[in-house]
Amino acid sequence: MPISGPPSAAPSSSTPLGVAVLGAGTMGADHVRRVDQLVSGARVVAVADPDEARAAALAAGIDGCRAFPEPLAALDAAGVDAVLIASPGPAHEEALLAALDRGLAVLCEKPMVPDPEAALRVVEAEAKGGRPLVSVGFMRRFDAEHQRLKALLDARELGAPRLLHCRHRNLAVHPYFTEEMLITDSVAHEFDAARWLLDQEITAVQVFRPTAALPEHTGVNDPQLVVFETDGGVVVDVEILANGGFGYQVQTEAVCERGTARIGEAHGLMTNTAGRWGGEIAQDYLTRFADAYDREVRAWVAAVRRGTTVGATAWDGYAVAAVAAAGVEAQRTGRRVPVELAPRPAPFMNAV
Numbered sequence: 001m002p003i004s005g006p007p008s009a010a011p012s013s014s015t016p017l018g019v020a021v022l023g024a025g026t027m028g029a030d031h032v033r034r035v036d037q038l039v040s041g042a043r044v045v046a047v048a049d050p051d052e053a054r055a056a057a058l059a060a061g062i063d064g065c066r067a068f069p070e071p072l073a074a075l076d077a078a079g080v081d082a083v084l085i086a087s088p089g090p091a092h093e094e095a096l097l098a099a100l101d102r103g104l105a106v107l108c109e110k111p112m113v114p115d116p117e118a119a120l121r122v123v124e125a126e127a128k129g130g131r132p133l134v135s136v137g138f139m140r141r142f143d144a145e146h147q148r149l150k151a152l153l154d155a156r157e158l159g160a161p162r163l164l165h166c167r168h169r170n171l172a173v174h175p176y177f178t179e180e181m182l183i184t185d186s187v188a189h190e191f192d193a194a195r196w197l198l199d200q201e202i203t204a205v206q207v208f209r210p211t212a213a214l215p216e217h218t219g220v221n222d223p224q225l226v227v228f229e230t231d232g233g234v235v236v237d238v239e240i241l242a243n244g245g246f247g248y249q250v251q252t253e254a255v256c257e258r259g260t261a262r263i264g265e266a267h268g269l270m271t272n273t274a275g276r277w278g279g280e281i282a283q284d285y286l287t288r289f290a291d292a293y294d295r296e297v298r299a300w301v302a303a304v305r306r307g308t309t310v311g312a313t314a315w316d317g318y319a320v321a322a323v324a325a326a327g328v329e330a331q332r333t334g335r336r337v338p339v340e341l342a343p344r345p346a347p348f349m350n351a352v
């Protein structure tokens with residue numbers, strides 16, 4: 001799609017950035033609350049969802065915010081300077097291309113676009129515009145524990161990393177969640193986090209599935225073990241559990257040449273009483289990663305004002321989609337599947 005719209009200018013420092021939020025479900029509602037109540041320098045001016053009642057309910061609580069049943073119409077609403085996409089992954093490509101066509105900066109929830117060919121179209125559309133506009137919501141990059149682990153690995157304090165052991169356990173997933181989404185929607189986070197933590201590309205993926213019968217209540221064969229290799233020789237294993245039923249846990253342990261480092265062990269209150277100790281397990285990502293989402297959206301608003309992006313780029317979104325495509329094939333065939341990456345375009349001159 002050609003870039004035909006005029007480039008958007010970030011508003012002056014005294015005018016809040018007008019944000020259109022596409023998708024008024026779990027994440028859309030959380031981001032609307034965040035932009036409205038926690039982030040200074042931005043306001044929600046439009047909310048769009050084909051479920052009109054959802055959009056209207058969110059917009060009703062915010063002065064000057066309009067609800068739209070047609071997602072793309074919200075991009076043309078008065079006062080829109082930037083777009084936050086929180087619709088399901090398959091709807092992202094259309095919204096991203098429309099935003100880029102209008103020169104609007106975007107924070108797009110992960111996965112940027114689940115399918116790699118479509119993800120590459122987004123990379124190309126942004127490149128044609130000549131400036132960075134797409135930030136992808138891989139929020140672990142803004143989580144304090146993940147940032148500490150990255151700093152430790154970058155500084156080589158424990159020597160070179162050799163293995164990453166990851167656990168990704170969900171309480172439950174949406175009823176529309178499919179077996180493929182274990183890879184494209186959930187392990188997508190570990191694909192991004194591993195690339196970012198290690199500063200390496202992923203080269204091949206394998207998926208191991210228990211042979212036990214499919215649990216009737218979920219429709220997803222739980223748990224699965226996803227193992228991938230990087231071009232720096234690191235091996236990463238990820239236990240992915242969609243319907244664990246007990247809480248939300250995201251843990252990573254790096255095994256390096258001279259030691260190990262672990263994050264995600266505890267998050268919440270620990271109690272000692274009556275001869276026992278015990279702790280809390282967060283029940284969902286909205287709790288576990290609340291601080292990370294806040295930092296992410298604040299950083300995004302600040303970046304848009306500076307005319308740039310933050311966190312994962314459109315290229316990162318594409319790379320994750322390419323790895324996920326290999327992962328889905330590995331899941332289907334039981335084979336080790338190499339990752340095919342397109343040539344990387346030159347970075348933007350002013351990207352951060």
Ligand SMILES: NC(=O)c1ccc[n+]([C@@H]2O[C@H](COP(=O)([O-])OP(=O)(O)OC[C@H]3O[C@@H](n4cnc5c(N)ncnc54)[C@H](O)[C@@H]3O)[C@@H](O)[C@H]2O)c1
Pocket residue numbers: 022023024025026027028048049050051054071085086087088089091109110111137138139174185285289
């Ligand atoms: N970063 C994270 O930790 C995290 C957590 C959960 C979800 N997500 C991502 O956020 C996105 C939304 O997930 P969710 O859990 O909020 O889903 P959800 O099902 O709760 O909500 C999605 C909403 O989008 C609406 N919708 C459908 N098609 C649309 C379109 N074309 N345009 C606008 N709205 C549309 C639906 O009616 C629904 O209200 C997904 O990409 C998901 O992967 C990210």
Ligand SMILES: O[C@H]1[C@H](O)[C@@H](O)[C@H](O)[C@@H](O)[C@H]1O
Pocket residue numbers: 110168170173185186187189285
């Ligand atoms: O969409 C959600 C979200 O991305 C969560 O962060 C992840 O833990 C879940 O597995 C996924 O289903």
